[in-house]
Amino acid sequence: MENKEEQFRKIISGNKEKIVHICRYYAPTPDDQMDIYQEILMNIWRSLDSFRGKSEIGTWVYRIAINIALRYAGKNYNQMKMNVDIDSPEIRNTLTGEEDDSFVREEQLQDLQTQLNQLSIIDKAIMGLVLDEFSTREISDIIGITEPNVRVKIHRIKETLRETMKGGRYEYR
């Protein structure tokens, strides 16, 4: 049976990219991102003894990370920005337009990012999970609301984005 240190090492190496993603989604500056990163790792370490394996380890890590990020967002509500990642396949599939031009794609991304930043913290958190390709069931498990409620919220957020981006240069699919 592996000890706590080995388990921690394995969890961090397997989920590092996800954690870095969350830090970048929620913190406006590199210093803040680093603070959140440290706190997430610290809390994974502290909570490791209580992990019973009821949920998948990736979801468990994400739950801790989201909760730390939400707590952080509660303290810095006005500064909270959502920095979406252009490399995410979800993002690439999200916007209409056939252009392959990276400049045009960058403009599309900026439009989407501006709209995402207008969303509330919870909606941002849910969109962050959608963009990281979590299923409705996993989002429900992480956030703590029912699956139908998650679906309704995602639908509403997409509707809002579609509405606000309508008539602009690029439209939301």
Add this chain to the structure above:
Amino acid sequence: MNTDNKREGKETLKNRIASNNFNDMNALMTRFKEEDNRNSREMKFFKWLFLVMIIIYTALFVVNPDPSLGMPERISGLCFVGAFALFAVFFRKYHSDFRKVDYTVSSFDMLNQAAKRYDLTFSRYLFMLPSILLIDAALVFSEISEWTTIELLNRILYVQAFYIPIMLISAFAGYLIWRKKQKPLRDAALKLLEELKG
């Protein structure tokens, strides 16, 4: 911000993680263990502090065979010991409530717990009332030298004239600290909960 800048931002966090030794798991876990030890030391310090106070007060004012030590002083010492014991229990509970915040639960549960933790409810501080009353009694008994009725009444009023304002000022200072530090956190948690429910 263009794509290069974004990639640069992503690299920055990765570089920082690397430069802060966060890639070196041994260094990282040493830091975490130090943090765990620091918390445990902090708890032990307060536990011992209260224990030492209890032992000193018991030895000096309760079981001290000195014949000049009258019954009021001994009762006063006993009240202080009781108050310290209750403070130790209260401190332990308060410390574990704030230290062991569980982030492994769902966001909804975490926000609910945060809203309760940062709330200023009278019932939570009711725990402290017996300790406060015991210290009040201890001060009164320590001031009593003669058991005449008039003297006793004067002494009680004399102690209350100092003790009650000090307690009220302390409570008000506690409220101001709560308003500045904890109320914004409670409000933020409630706001997010409302949003989740909506």
